[in-house]
Amino acid sequence: MARQKILVAQGGGPTAVINQSLVGVIQEARRFAGIDVVYGARHGVRGIINEDLVDLSQETSVSLEAVAATPSSALGSTRDKPDRKYCQEIFRVLKAHDISQFYYIGGNDSSDAVRIVSEEAASVGYPLRAMHIPKTIDNDLVGNDHTPGFPSAARFVTQAFMGVNLDNAALTGVYCAVVMGRHAGFLTAASALAKVFPDDGPHLIYVPERTFVIESFLSDVKACFEKHGRCIIAASEGIHDDKGEAIITRLASTVERDAHGNVQLSGTGALADLLCEEVKSKLGIKRVRGDTFGYLQRSFAGCVSDVDQREAREVGEKAVQYAMRAGRDGSVAIKRVGDYAVRYELVALDSVAAKTRVMEDGLIAASGNHVTPAFHNYLRPLLGSGLPQAARLRMEPVAKVLK
Amino acid sequence: MARQKILVAQGGGPTAVINQSLVGVIQEARRFAGIDVVYGARHGVRGIINEDLVDLSQETSVSLEAVAATPSSALGSTRDKPDRKYCQEIFRVLKAHDISQFYYIGGNDSSDAVRIVSEEAASVGYPLRAMHIPKTIDNDLVGNDHTPGFPSAARFVTQAFMGVNLDNAALTGVYCAVVMGRHAGFLTAASALAKVFPDDGPHLIYVPERTFVIESFLSDVKACFEKHGRCIIAASEGIHDDKGEAIITRLASTVERDAHGNVQLSGTGALADLLCEEVKSKLGIKRVRGDTFGYLQRSFAGCVSDVDQREAREVGEKAVQYAMRAGRDGSVAIKRVGDYAVRYELVALDSVAAKTRVMEDGLIAASGNHVTPAFHNYLRPLLGSGLPQAARLRMEPVAKVLK
Numbered sequence: 166m167a168r169q170k171i172l173v174a175q176g177g178g179p180t181a182v183i184n185q186s187l188v189g190v191i192q193e194a195r196r197f198a199g200i201d202v203v204y205g206a207r208h209g210v211r212g213i214i215n216e217d218l219v220d221l222s223q224e225t226s227v228s229l230e231a232v233a234a235t236p237s238s239a240l241g242s243t244r245d246k247p248d249r250k251y252c253q254e255i256f257r258v259l260k261a262h263d264i265s266q267f268y269y270i271g272g273n274d275s276s277d278a279v280r281i282v283s284e285e286a287a288s289v290g291y292p293l294r295a296m297h298i299p300k301t302i303d304n305d306l307v308g309n310d311h312t313p314g315f316p317s318a319a320r321f322v323t324q325a326f327m328g329v330n331l332d333n334a335a336l337t338g339v340y341c342a343v344v345m346g347r348h349a350g351f352l353t354a355a356s357a358l359a360k361v362f363p364d365d366g367p368h369l370i371y372v373p374e375r376t377f378v379i380e381s382f383l384s385d386v387k388a389c390f391e392k393h394g395r396c397i398i399a400a401s402e403g404i405h406d407d408k409g410e411a412i413i414t415r416l417a418s419t420v421e422r423d424a425h426g427n428v429q430l431s432g433t434g435a436l437a438d439l440l441c442e443e444v445k446s447k448l449g450i451k452r453v454r455g456d457t458f459g460y461l462q463r464s465f466a467g468c469v470s471d472v473d474q475r476e477a478r479e480v481g482e483k484a485v486q487y488a489m490r491a492g493r494d495g496s497v498a499i500k501r502v503g504d505y506a507v508r509y510e511l512v513a514l515d516s517v518a519a520k521t522r523v524m525e526d527g528l529i530a531a532s533g534n535h536v537t538p539a540f541h542n543y544l545r546p547l548l549g550s551g552l553p554q555a556a557r558l559r560m561e562p563v564a565k566v567l568k
Numbered sequence: 569m570a571r572q573k574i575l576v577a578q579g580g581g582p583t584a585v586i587n588q589s590l591v592g593v594i595q596e597a598r599r600f601a602g603i604d605v606v607y608g609a610r611h612g613v614r615g616i617i618n619e620d621l622v623d624l625s626q627e628t629s630v631s632l633e634a635v636a637a638t639p640s641s642a643l644g645s646t647r648d649k650p651d652r653k654y655c656q657e658i659f660r661v662l663k664a665h666d667i668s669q670f671y672y673i674g675g676n677d678s679s680d681a682v683r684i685v686s687e688e689a690a691s692v693g694y695p696l697r698a699m700h701i702p703k704t705i706d707n708d709l710v711g712n713d714h715t716p717g718f719p720s721a722a723r724f725v726t727q728a729f730m731g732v733n734l735d736n737a738a739l740t741g742v743y744c745a746v747v748m749g750r751h752a753g754f755l756t757a758a759s760a761l762a763k764v765f766p767d768d769g770p771h772l773i774y775v776p777e778r779t780f781v782i783e784s785f786l787s788d789v790k791a792c793f794e795k796h797g798r799c800i801i802a803a804s805e806g807i808h809d810d811k812g813e814a815i816i817t818r819l820a821s822t823v824e825r826d827a828h829g830n831v832q833l834s835g836t837g838a839l840a841d842l843l844c845e846e847v848k849s850k851l852g853i854k855r856v857r858g859d860t861f862g863y864l865q866r867s868f869a870g871c872v873s874d875v876d877q878r879e880a881r882e883v884g885e886k887a888v889q890y891a892m893r894a895g896r897d898g899s900v901a902i903k904r905v906g907d908y909a910v911r912y913e914l915v916a917l918d919s920v921a922a923k924t925r926v927m928e929d930g931l932i933a934a935s936g937n938h939v940t941p942a943f944h945n946y947l948r949p950l951l952g953s954g955l956p957q958a959a960r961l962r963m964e965p966v967a968k969v970l971k
Binding site: 243244258327 | 578584607611623626631635637639640642643644645646664728730731732734737738743836844859862864869957958965970
């Protein structure tokens with residue numbers, strides 16, 4: 166068998182560990198005698214049709230390990246989704262460079278791109294092994310216990326809420342943070358792991374799996390503020406009303422939409438400001454502050470789960486092993502088999518592609534504004550080792566002398 | 569000499585290391601045979617007048633060390649600034665509890681509170697040792713090389729910009745982040761330390777020490793975008809026009825003001841959204857994203873400079889030593905004496921109180937939209953050990969076969 170040339174690329178939103186998967190592919194591929202060189206495409210599938218390729222076999226292992234520990238997509242990314250014509254362009258370039266395997270690291274949209282490429286290749290008889298390697302902070306790939314990138318983003322959210330809970334306990338008021346997540350509330354729900362003491366925030370968690378009713382929100386906040394003298398809220402950017410309309414569209418005078426008609430939710434503080442304004446004006450609470458975690462939650466340098474790092478590396482390695490041995494295209498999936506242990510499986514592309522997992526009912530509290538213990542059990546091992554521990558003074562009161 | 573009772577409190581905005589100073593006071597005080605017990609006031613001077621005191625001598629050293637490593641103000645904080653009447657209430661409570669020393673950990677406003685308490689005590693013949701312990705993420709206390717809390721917040725900003733620079737390199741566009749700082753741009757300027765390669769962001773840094781001209785901003789962004797195909801901007805929340813009016817007031821329909829008439833700058837994403845809207849509408853750039861670092865930058869659990877931790881502990885310890893031995897009230901100041909080493913000094917309260925240090929001219933680039941190498945040299949040792957290192961692929965290009 167002639168030695169193969171393979172191509173790897175990264176698609177969709179970056180994560181803190183997506184480069185682990187990239188380096189997993191490169192390093193594992195070079196262990197196979199049947200693989201000659203590893204090319205990378207810059208900025209995803211767009212880099213293929215632009216013939217913008219780099220030779221990753223010329224990277225040193227020292228440099229690759231440094232890149233693996235660096236957040237975001239080292240090859241660059243794209244939001245492009247190939248159609249039939251786009252695929253023909255892809256094949257033209259792959260053929261010109263004798264590429265026989267294509268690895269695409271990404272989320273829903275990227276897995277769908279791999280599915281289209283795989284099906285088109287088969288239909289035109291183009292000999293190509295197409296593999297999808299999972300990645301998404303949204304944790305919304307079906308058939309996976311969780312997806313690489315999510316645990317590190319969840320850790321960021323947990324650490325952020327640990328801090329803002331303490332900050333808000335020092336200078337009290339209402340605090341509302343908006344977390345990424347259009348359809349799946351996993352990342353917002355991760356805020357719950359910040360709680361140590363029963364009166365710690367977040368006190369209220371709103372995910373897109375439940376309809377957001379502004380009147381219920383206000384009465385929840387009012388009750389919490391009366392009980393604790395403060396209130397910490399975590400809200401998904403994708404919260405929506407009973408018609409499915411995003412809450413953010415009620416405020417923004419002009420909303421930005423992508424090619425698929427989706428409203429742009431990230432990169433603006435508008436939703437947090439809207440929710441704060443509601444609390445201020447309707448409940449008459451004075452100190453109300455809102456933050457939007459924005460891009461920090463998926464790219465912050467230096468906040469990563471070591472469990473996530475290892476698994477992201479492994480899905481890259483497994484993809485190469487499956488490509489060389491399984492004899493079929495597919496997507497690498499993570500299955501939980503212990504507390505805590507995982508194994509990997511190669512699943513069919515069409516079982517993952519363009520499907521969206523959301524939080525299972527058992528993970529969301531019946532109240533609809535918090536999570537269950539099952540969610541804590543699910544997430545805790547993913548956050549990794551060395552999580553900061555928030556401590557309190559015991560506060561032995563001094564008896565009053567005056568009054 | 570009778571054994572003394574002392575009182576410690578925390579004022580103003582929390583930081584990641586303000587509890588180190590608190591624990592420094594408690595632990596050092598208990599080493600002095602002349603000190604009997606250490607009380608804490610909850611929520612700063614307000615806790616004194618409310619007689620809301622706790623006995624910190626009953627805390628264990630294990631618990632205190634855990635609290636020292638926890639962000640935010642463990643005793644709670646306040647924005648109250650005592651006047652003469654407020655001081656009389658303070659003395660009434662201190663007298664009732666036989667308190668002879670008062671330690672207040674805080675920034676500008678807190679040092680001014682200590683000055684007022686100190687002067688009022690002297691004028692009414694109340695025997696009190698009043699000590700100010702520095703703390704502020706704004707780094708705006710005069711007479712200090714830097715202030716505890718700033719290095720950790722600066723580290724957060726540096727790590728955040730490392731990440732967003734990499735994120736923006738993967739999915740290109742314009743990115744603008746708003747950083748805390750009403751009058752002093754130190755924290756915003758810390759973004760510069762995220763740069764590794766010459767084309768890394770932040771490409772533009774706007775601090776309140778320079779007048780913000782929207783037309784210059786737009787031409788700066790345009791030039792950067794044309795050169796790099798992307799642009800990363802760091803802007804202080806306090807940027808203002810040539811009349812001193814905050815840029816944020818141009819947008820917000822209603823602005824919140826504090827008791828001193830200051831516009832509320834934090835806890836809203838409005839300024840970042842305004843700047844993004846300008847870039848979108850005036851320059852026609854499509855992908856423009858804005859973030860506001862908000863409360864994360866001062867309270868995020870797990871992002872701290874070890875240098876900052878040590879110094880915050882030391883200013884607490886030194887305050888007790890000065891109180892017991894120097895025979896006068898004052899503020900503990902940090903002086904840099906080596907590269908890198910510091911010593912501490914007890915300076916007069918009125919040399920610090922209610923004054924605001926801003927960035928020295930030599931730290932700001934002549935262009936007014938970036939920092940100088942002198943600023944890099946100033947900040948680098950403060951960020952502490954173990955800062956993440958961003959790495960790139962070497963990207964050896966594959967020769968094009970087609971076209």
